[in-house]
Amino acid sequence: xxxxxxxxxxxxxxxxxxxxxxxxxxxxxxxxxxxxxxxxxxxxxxxxxxxxxxxxxxxxxxxxxxxxxxxxxxxxxxxxxxxxxxxxxxxxxxxxxxxxxxxxxxxxxxxxxxxxxxxxxxxxxxxxxxxxxxxxxxxxxxxxxxxxxxxxxxxxxxxxxxxxxxxxxxxxxxxxxxxxxxxxxxxxxxxxxxxxxxxxxxxxxxxxx
Amino acid sequence: xxxxxxxxxxxxxxxxxxxxxxxxxxxxxxxxxxxxxxxxxxxxxxxxxxxxxxxxxxxxxxxxxxxxxxxxxxxxxxxxxxxxxxxxxxxxxxxxxxxxxxxxxxxxxxxxxxxxxxxxxxxxxxxxxxxxxxxxxxxxxxxxxxxxxxxxxxxxxxxxxxxxxxxxxxxxxxxxxxxxxxxxxxxxxxxxxxxxxxxxxxxxxxxxx
DNA sequence: GGATGTGAATGCATTCACAGCA
DNA sequence: TGCTGTGAATGCATTCACATCC
Numbered sequence: 146x147x148x149x150x151x152x153x154x155x156x157x158x159x160x161x162x163x164x165x166x167x168x169x170x171x172x173x174x175x176x177x178x179x180x181x182x183x184x185x186x187x188x189x190x191x192x193x194x195x196x197x198x199x200x201x202x203x204x205x206x207x208x209x210x211x212x213x214x215x216x217x218x219x220x221x222x223x224x225x226x227x228x229x230x231x232x233x234x235x236x237x238x239x240x241x242x243x244x245x246x247x248x249x250x251x252x253x254x255x256x257x258x259x260x261x262x263x264x265x266x267x268x269x270x271x272x273x274x275x276x277x278x279x280x281x282x283x284x285x286x287x288x289x290x291x292x293x294x295x296x297x298x299x300x301x302x303x304x305x306x307x308x309x310x311x312x313x314x315x316x317x318x319x320x321x322x323x324x325x326x327x328x329x330x331x332x333x334x335x336x337x338x339x340x341x342x343x344x345x346x347x348x349x350x351x352x353x354x
Numbered sequence: 355x356x357x358x359x360x361x362x363x364x365x366x367x368x369x370x371x372x373x374x375x376x377x378x379x380x381x382x383x384x385x386x387x388x389x390x391x392x393x394x395x396x397x398x399x400x401x402x403x404x405x406x407x408x409x410x411x412x413x414x415x416x417x418x419x420x421x422x423x424x425x426x427x428x429x430x431x432x433x434x435x436x437x438x439x440x441x442x443x444x445x446x447x448x449x450x451x452x453x454x455x456x457x458x459x460x461x462x463x464x465x466x467x468x469x470x471x472x473x474x475x476x477x478x479x480x481x482x483x484x485x486x487x488x489x490x491x492x493x494x495x496x497x498x499x500x501x502x503x504x505x506x507x508x509x510x511x512x513x514x515x516x517x518x519x520x521x522x523x524x525x526x527x528x529x530x531x532x533x534x535x536x537x538x539x540x541x542x543x544x545x546x547x548x549x550x551x552x553x554x555x556x557x558x559x560x561x562x563x
Numbered sequence: 564g565g566a567t568g569t570g571a572a573t574g575c576a577t578t579c580a581c582a583g584c585a
Numbered sequence: 586t587g588c589t590g591t592g593a594a595t596g597c598a599t600t601c602a603c604a605t606c607c
Contacts, residue, residue: 365577413590
């Protein structure tokens, strides 16, 4: 679909989200423009890094002026694909899954939760935030009917791979996995793992220097 | 305290947590030893990377044999500082904070939740998993009394910096921040941010290639 | 004057490839 | 033979520094 742009450093893409977040803060304060050095220092980065990162994707700034906040926000959203609404589901309605289902921070970022799933019968047909919890057997059908592209997985580690397999075969394009294991998926499906305990380990290491 | 070992690549430290997780899986299956190439392929890495990462920290393997699973686990835990229990608190008892407080995955990894905090009076003195929720004004005293070293922050973005300041001045050594903003803390305090919406943005980007 | 965008230079991290040990 | 540990080589990412433009 989009032109293959394979010479973009992965770390640069990660920082795009940081830039966007900071820019949205500036927008709230009605700041019209921002320079690379200002943006950089608020994120503990260097000005050159900000300029280079943005330059990978196009010409966003004006020499002598800086970056226009509103239009850079639009540009970054377009790059990230969040200028349009992306239908997203949550599977696993344990404590974490329910918390994520109720989180109000996804929609403003372009991710609309449109379906919730759980294995446990006792959860089925309860609602969270107006969305009914469905049984797993309706997964494929719902993904197709609602054109759901991304999935947030908050299921136990035991069943995580099986759930991922179902999501993949139903045509999901990306998975955000909270279970503490490495998912095996085809190369054309994106996966990111968030292991909270592992993050604590990293903190533990850093805190012990 | 520990000798400054500053020539260790940061990415290598992050992978340590992956190795540990995989090794614990092997331990459950009573696998006695594992080679760098086996460990690597189960994590989609290269054998050389595994060997180099581990070699930064010492001699763990035996040529011709591989790495002894149980002793490598012990070694990695010692490096990460999780061979002893680390007292940890959660502040912010919204949906996410309560889910984290109830999560059973921290203790086996060496992180014991010993205190919970919230600003909202309606939450105070309720319990989660046997731990009473305390008001913020008891934060400093409790951190000192229970020798709490790490904090998980699940508070709204508005109050996040103020809460972080309190944690820092109470002597906390590391903060895991779920609020979508960049915390400002002194250099001797470790911080890691987990922004779930930002992770979805990354997925969105990857899924649109 | 003040800021961007970008080749060139530097600095890190990964991979190679092999000596050495079980 | 099989596998580790590690200098050397490669490949990426960051930083520098400056020509260019508002």
